[in-house]
Amino acid sequence: MAAASRAQVLRLYRALLRESQRFGGYNYRTYAIRRIRDAFRENKNITDSEKIEELVNKAKANLEIIHRQVCLFFLF
Template sequence: MANTRSQALSLYRDLLRHGNKFSNYNFRAYAVRRSKDAFRNHQNEADPTTIGQLLKQGEQELQVVKRQAAISNLYTTGDRLVVETSVKPRHV
């Protein structure tokens, strides 16, 4: 059980980490939201067979997210959306 839990937590962290690598804000937000929702929907799963299948599916999704994030960064424009600005300019 502990091994499965650690695998799931590791997969969750990896999905969030690689989901945040998208250059486009909308894709980035979608990848993170989708990962969180998938884990939240299955957090009470108790069947070991189903958990194994979900982990396998999650690993496949992680590979897709890694590929798509890499492709996304190849075609970045550098333009930021208004919602992406995190630091407000100071008035001196």
């Protein structure tokens, strides 16, 4: 599988931040945003395409988790 492009990674980053903004609780929201920013900054210099693809897949899974948590928050 081809490595994710810069545009795809940036789109994923923005989607994670946007979804995290939907957390109702201030502490959850700020924690999620801080973790997302720190993770992307920590991994910004990685050039190995396999590692990038692995990190992108992990971020996509985390996006789904955040989305589920936000939806559950609004149910209660």
